[in-house]
Amino acid sequence: MKVLKFGGTSVGSAKSISTVIDILKTEDRSQGSPVVVLSAMSGVTNLLVEMAENAASGKEFTAHLAELEARHFAVVKELLDVQQQNPVFTRLKLYFNQLEDLLQGVLTLRELTAKTRDLILSYGERCSTLLVSRIAMQYFDGCLFVDATEVVKTDSAHGQAKVNMELTGMLIKDLYLANHDKILFVTGFISSNDAGQVTTLGRGGSDYTAAIFGSVLNASSIEIWTDVNGMMTADPRMVKKAFSLPELTYTEAMELSYFGAKVIYPPTMIPAFLKKIPIVIKNTFDTTFEGTVIRHDCKASNLAIKGISSVNRISIINLEGSGMVGKAGFSGRLFSLLAREQINVILITQSSSEHSITFAVQPDDAEKAKALIEQEFELELAARKLEHPVIEEELSILAIVGENMKQTPGMSGKLFHALGRNGVNVRAIAQGSSEYNISVIISGSDLAKALNAVHDAFFSQLNKTLHAFCLGTGNIGKTLFNQLNQHKGFLEENNGIQVKIAGISNTRKMSFDTDGFDLDTWESTLQAKGEQADLAGFVARMKSMNLPNCVFVDNTASPLPIAFYEEIFKSNISVVTCNKIGNSGKYSQYKAFHDAARLHGVDFFYETNVGAGLPIIRTLKDLMGSGDRLQRIEAILSGTISFIFNNFKGDANFHDVVKLAQEKGYTEPDPRDDLRGTDFMRKMLILARDAGYKMEAEDVQIDNILPQASLDAATVEDFYATLKSENAFFDNLKNEAESGNKVLRYIGKLENGKASISLQMVDAEHPFYTMSGSDNIIAFNTDRYKERPMVVKGPGAGAEVTAAGVFADLINVGAN
Numbered sequence: 001m002k003v004l005k006f007g008g009t010s011v012g013s014a015k016s017i018s019t020v021i022d023i024l025k026t027e028d029r030s031q032g033s034p035v036v037v038l039s040a041m042s043g044v045t046n047l048l049v050e051m052a053e054n055a056a057s058g059k060e061f062t063a064h065l066a067e068l069e070a071r072h073f074a075v076v077k078e079l080l081d082v083q084q085q086n087p088v089f090t091r092l093k094l095y096f097n098q099l100e101d102l103l104q105g106v107l108t109l110r111e112l113t114a115k116t117r118d119l120i121l122s123y124g125e126r127c128s129t130l131l132v133s134r135i136a137m138q139y140f141d142g143c144l145f146v147d148a149t150e151v152v153k154t155d156s157a158h159g160q161a162k163v164n165m166e167l168t169g170m171l172i173k174d175l176y177l178a179n180h181d182k183i184l185f186v187t188g189f190i191s192s193n194d195a196g197q198v199t200t201l202g203r204g205g206s207d208y209t210a211a212i213f214g215s216v217l218n219a220s221s222i223e224i225w226t227d228v229n230g231m232m233t234a235d236p237r238m239v240k241k242a243f244s245l246p247e248l249t250y251t252e253a254m255e256l257s258y259f260g261a262k263v264i265y266p267p268t269m270i271p272a273f274l275k276k277i278p279i280v281i282k283n284t285f286d287t288t289f290e291g292t293v294i295r296h297d298c299k300a301s302n303l304a305i306k307g308i309s310s311v312n313r314i315s316i317i318n319l320e321g322s323g324m325v326g327k328a329g330f331s332g333r334l335f336s337l338l339a340r341e342q343i344n345v346i347l348i349t350q351s352s353s354e355h356s357i358t359f360a361v362q363p364d365d366a367e368k369a370k371a372l373i374e375q376e377f378e379l380e381l382a383a384r385k386l387e388h389p390v391i392e393e394e395l396s397i398l399a400i401v402g403e404n405m406k407q408t409p410g411m412s413g414k415l416f417h418a419l420g421r422n423g424v425n426v427r428a429i430a431q432g433s434s435e436y437n438i439s440v441i442i443s444g445s446d447l448a449k450a451l452n453a454v455h456d457a458f459f460s461q462l463n464k465t466l467h468a469f470c471l472g473t474g475n476i477g478k479t480l481f482n483q484l485n486q487h488k489g490f491l492e493e494n495n496g497i498q499v500k501i502a503g504i505s506n507t508r509k510m511s512f513d514t515d516g517f518d519l520d521t522w523e524s525t526l527q528a529k530g531e532q533a534d535l536a537g538f539v540a541r542m543k544s545m546n547l548p549n550c551v552f553v554d555n556t557a558s559p560l561p562i563a564f565y566e567e568i569f570k571s572n573i574s575v576v577t578c579n580k581i582g583n584s585g586k587y588s589q590y591k592a593f594h595d596a597a598r599l600h601g602v603d604f605f606y607e608t609n610v611g612a613g614l615p616i617i618r619t620l621k622d623l624m625g626s627g628d629r630l631q632r633i634e635a636i637l638s639g640t641i642s643f644i645f646n647n648f649k650g651d652a653n654f655h656d657v658v659k660l661a662q663e664k665g666y667t668e669p670d671p672r673d674d675l676r677g678t679d680f681m682r683k684m685l686i687l688a689r690d691a692g693y694k695m696e697a698e699d700v701q702i703d704n705i706l707p708q709a710s711l712d713a714a715t716v717e718d719f720y721a722t723l724k725s726e727n728a729f730f731d732n733l734k735n736e737a738e739s740g741n742k743v744l745r746y747i748g749k750l751e752n753g754k755a756s757i758s759l760q761m762v763d764a765e766h767p768f769y770t771m772s773g774s775d776n777i778i779a780f781n782t783d784r785y786k787e788r789p790m791v792v793k794g795p796g797a798g799a800e801v802t803a804a805g806v807f808a809d810l811i812n813v814g815a816n
C-alpha cells in the first residue's frame with residue numbers, strides 16, 4: 001500500500017481538489033487501499049495563526065472567520081452533489097462554531113497559550129480533510145475521515161510535539177486493520193497528548209504525519225504531492241534556473257530541508273529512512289513529472305552538489321571571552337540550557353581557539369536566549385571571563401548540500417569565490433562534520449543574489465547569467481544590443497553565457513527589467529516605459545537590485561559616468577567601457593579604479609579604449625603577465641590620421657584628403673581635434689599606464705603637424721582655407737618623403753618610460769609602410785619579440801568593431 005500526502009495548494013481550491021480526486025482514481029488498490037494525508041487549504045494555517053494572535057491582542061477576527069467559512073463552503077457547493085451538501089455544511093458549521101468560541105475566549109482573556117493555539121490550528125486540517133473525504137465518497141467505495149488526534153499520540157510540547165511511536169504505531173495498525181478496505185483520509189499535522197489535548201507536529205508537519213503512517217503500515221512508498229516539480233536544486237521562487245532532481249539520499253534531503261527547502265519537512269525523513277521506505281515528491285499540477293525519489297541507494301550522481309537551500313530570517317548570537325578557552329563544560333552548559341528552554345539552535349560555529357562561539361536561532365528566540373545566557377553565566381560575566389552576548393539580526397543562512405562534496409576538492413573555494421565576487425560578506429561559516437553541507441551566514445538583503453550566484457557557479461551545465469546595466473544608446477550602444485540579440489543562441493551554446501540587459505539609460509530616459517529587456521523591442525520599451533534619466537539614480541537602482549554577476553557597461557564618451565566608477569567597483573560590480581575619459585584622466589584616478597576593482601574582485605575591462613575591437617590591451621597584458629619585458633611600442637592609433645596619411649600621396653593634396661576623411665565620417669566636427677593628436681595621446685597614455693608607467697597626459701610629447709595659421713583659424717571653414725593656403729607646407733613634407741621612397745606616418749612611441757607622438761617618414765622595411773583605410777597598427781618589441789615585433793593591425797574605429805570589442809569584454813567578465 002501507499003501513503004499519499006497532498007499539501008496546502010493541492011487542496012487549496014475546488015479545481016485542485018478535483019485534480020486530487022483524478023490522481024486517486026489512478027491508484028491501484030489491489031495491494032491495499034492507500035492512506036491519504038491532507039494539509040489545511042493553502043494559507044489557512046497562516047490565517048488561523050493571525051486570527052489567534054489578533055484575538056490575543058484584542059483585535060477582531062470575525063471578518064477572517066467569515067472568509068474561512070466562505071472558502072470551504074464554496075468548495076462544497078462546487079464539488080458535492082446537492083443532496084450531499086447539507087450534512088457537510090452542518091459538520092463544517094460545527095467546526096467553525098467551535099473555532100469561534102475558542103477565538104472569543106482568547107479575545108476575552110487576551111491570552112493565547114500554546115495549547116489553545118494548537119487547538120485553533122487543528123481546525124485547518126479538520127475542515128480540509130472532512131471536505132475532501134466527502135467529495136471522494138462520490139467516486140470511491142469506502143472512504144473514512146480520520147481525525148489524527150485519535151491515533152497520533154505525542155508528548156505535551158505544543159507547537160512541536162514529539163511523537164510516541166510505540167503507542168501511535170499500535171493505534172494506527174488497529175485503525176488500518178479494522179478499515180483495510182477503506183481509503184483513509186487523515187488530517188495531517190495534528191495529534192494529541194495523553195490527556196487527549198490537541199498538539200501539533202510543527203509547521204509543515206503534514207509530511208511527517210504521512211511518514212508516520214507509511215512507516216507503521218510498511219508502505220511501499222510515501223508520496224508527497226505538492227505544487228512544484230519535486231525537490232529542486234534551489235527554491236524555484238528565488239532561483240529561476242533551479243531544476244528538478246531525480247534522486248536524493250535521505251541525508252541529502254534532510255540537509256536540504258533542514259536548511260529551508262520547504263518542499264519536505266525534515267523530520268519526515270527519519271521514519272522513512274529507518275524502514276527504507278522511498279519518499280517520492282510529486283507535482284499535483286503536473287502529473288507527467290515523474291517525481292523526485294528520496295531513497296537509500298541512489299545512483300552515483302555527477303553533480304558536485306545536489307542543491308542550495310536557505311533560511312530566510314535568522315539571528316545570530318556571538319559569545320566571546322577568555323572564560324571559554326579550554327573549559328570543557330562550557331558549550332555543554334550553554335547548549336543544554338538552550339535545549340532545556342526549547343530554543344532551537346539552527347547552526348553553531350566555534351573558533352578554533354574556542355575564544356568565541358556563534359550560533360544561529362529563530363529571530364523570535366534571540367532576546368530570550370540572550371537573557372537566559374546572562375542569567376546562567378552571571379558569575380562569568382561579572383568576572384569579565386565572558387562578554388555580554390551580542391545579537392545580530394536580519395541575517396540568512398545559505399547552505400550547499402550533497403554527498404559528493406566529500407570526494408570533490410575545491411567546493412568551498414567555489415562557494416566563496418562566487419560569494420566574494422558578488423560582494424556578499426560572509427559572517428560565519430559552518431561545515432557539518434559529515435561534509436554533506438557547507439553553510440554560510442550572510443546578510444538577509446544579499447540572499448537572493450547569493451543564491452543565484454552560487455547556483456550559477458555550481459551548476460555550470462546551465463548558462464551563467466550576466467546582468468548588464470548599459471549606459472548610452474548611441475551608435476555603439478545600439479550596435480551592441482543588436483550583436484547581443486543576434487548571437488544570443490551562439491553565446492548560450494558555446495560560451496554558456498546568457499546576457500540579460502537589466503537596465504538601459506541614455507541622457508533622456510532610463511528603464512530597468514530584472515528579467516532582461518527583449519532586445520527586439522528595447523527602444524520602444526525605453527520610450528514607452530522609461531522614467532526620466534538620472535545617472536545617480538541609475539547607479540543607485542543597479543546597486544539596490546542587487547543582482548548576481550552584474551556588469552556596468554559605459555558606452556558613452558561623457559565624463560559624467562566616470563565619477564561613479566569607484567563606487568560601482570566598491571559595490572562588487574564589474575565595469576566594461578569604451579569610454580576613454582576615465583583611464584586617461586589623472587594617474588591617481590586610473591590607479592584608484594584599478595585598485596578598487598582588484599580589491600573587490602571584479603573586472604575592469606576597456607579593450608576598446610585603444611584601437612576599438614583590436615586586441616591591443618589584452619595582448620599587452622598577456623605579454624607582461626607571462627613574464628615578457630616591453631622594450632618599445634610603436635603605434636598608429638588614430639583612425640582619422642591614419643586615413644589621412646594613407647591617402648596623402650601622389651597627386652593628392654592635403655586639403656582634399658582631410659575633406660574626404662570628414663565626408664567619410666572619420667573625423668570630429670572640427671578635424672583639428674583629431675589632428676592635434678589629443679585622442680591619440682589618450683590612447684598612448686592608457687597603454688603606457690597599462691605597461692606600468694606612472695604617466696600624466698602632459699608627459700606625452702606631441703609633435704604638432706599643423707602650421708600655426710591652421711591652428712589659429714577661428715572656424716572650421718577658415719581652417720580648411722588655411723589648408724589650401726599652406727598647401728606648399730604639406731606638399732614639401734610629402735615630396736621629401738617620396739623622394740626617399742618613404743611615406744609619412746604619424747606614429748606614437750613608448751620607450752624607456754617616455755611616450756611621444758610624431759610625424760615620421762618610414763621606408764618599405766618598416767611594418768607601418770603598408771597601411772590602408774583607417775587601419776590602426778601597433779608593434780610590440782619585447783625581450784621575446786626582439787628581432788621582429790609582434791604586430792596587431794586592422795580597423796580601429798567604427799561602431800561595429802567597437803561594439804564587438806565591448807561584447808568581447810562582456811563575455812570575458814562572464815568567463816570569470
Ligand code: ADP
Pocket residue numbers: 006007008009010039204225226227228230231232233234235236237260261262263264307309
Ligand atoms: P505544500 O503545501 O505542498 O506542503 P510547501 O509550500 O510546504 O508545499 O512546499 C512547497 C514549496 O517549497 C514550493 O512551492 C517551493 O516554493 C518551496 N521550495 C523551497 N525550496 C525548494 C526546493 N529546493 N525545491 C522545491 N521547492 C522548494
Ligand code: ASP
Pocket residue numbers: 007008039040045046124188189202203204205206207
Ligand atoms: N497546515 C500546516 C502548515 O501550514 C501543516 C502543513 O501544511 O504541512 O504548517
Ligand code: MG
Pocket residue numbers: 007204207262263264265
Ligand atoms: Mg509543506
